[in-house]
Amino acid sequence: MxxxxxxxxxxxxxxxxxxxxxxxxxxxxxxxxxxxxxxxxxxxxxxxxxxxxxxxxxxxxxxxxxxxxxxLADRDALKDEVSALRTGLSGTLRVGVIPTATGAVSLLTSPFCTAHPLVGVEVRADLQHEDILRQVQNFEFDAGITYLHKDLPEGFRTVPLYQERYVLLTGAADNVGHRATATWSQASRLPLCLLTGNMQGRRVLDELFAEAGVRPSPRVETDSVATLFAHVRTGQWATVVPQAWLHVFGIPHGMRAVPLVEPARAVRVGLVTAAREPGSVMARALTDIARRTDLTAGLERLSGTWASQG
CATH class of the missing domain: 1.10.10.10 (Winged helix-like DNA-binding domain superfamily/Winged helix DNA-binding domain)
Structure with a gap:
């Protein structure tokens, strides 16, 4: 063989x-x-x-x-381990990321690249939660960044990274946009553009809307973050986005980001790796960086700066 x-x-x-x-x-x-x-x-x-x-x-x-x-995964892990012992970590780190975490992943990969300059990083974004778990389990990814639900299957190790909070992104001229906060009920009555219903990020939003006793009826649905922002830019639409996205997009001119309350609940996002020994040397190295990096502070600092400019 x-x-x-x-x-x-x-x-x-x-x-x-x-x-x-x-x-x-x-x-x-x-x-x-x-x-x-x-x-x-x-x-x-x-x-x-x-x-x-x-x-x-x-x-x-x-x-x-x-x-x-x-x-094959064990073969690759063996090669990486030997290479790391000889010349330091090298090769490619493969990470799968859910759409709502794409704005935060650079806060983890940047310090990783600094610590391991010979390693390239391949980030596969806009993946569903289930696909990330499957590909980590099948050794296609060294790690994933996804939601840390209570019902996460066995066979995975996790490192919490941050709490995903949500803001209503709307036109600056909108009445809701001038408030300090907005409720999920108020957001549901706006003309909404949201992620498609098959995406985990949208399912989380639907749960939060349901907790407020309402159900959104978006006229536009998409699997693209850029498309959400583009529709809000027209002034005709509003959307609900994770606060972490402000790390990448800021608050574009003509828009306002309003924290959502009632409920003011957050969802845990974290690093997921396969629970097996000795495992991927890449996964161990990224886990070490994740445990030493305060993503929450970085996201809140940057988001707070942009919010004051919005």
């Missing part, structure tokens, strides 16, 4: 298409197919359901993919 064969099988599971999997592995489709066929012979089980086109993995194939991901 060769690492290459396991890589091909994992790629096929991910891409669900022989040609795309071969392209992702930089080999020809016949070479990938032959390597997987030899793996089937060696293991003496069928791994792929074959027809006129790819029809998925067999139950045995699905189980072997889990082992393949683990073996």
């Amino acid at each position: 060769l690492f290459r064969q396991l890589e091909y099988l994992v790629a096929l599971s991910r891409e669900r298409h022989f040609a795309r999997a071969a392209q992702a592995c930089y080999v020809s489709q016949p070479a990938l197919s032959e390597a997987i066929r030899k793996l089937e012979e060696e293991l003496d089980v069928p791994l792929v359901r074959r027809g006129r086109k790819y029809e998925g993995l067999t139950p045995e194939g699905e189980r072997i993919v889990v082992w393949a991901q683990r073996i």
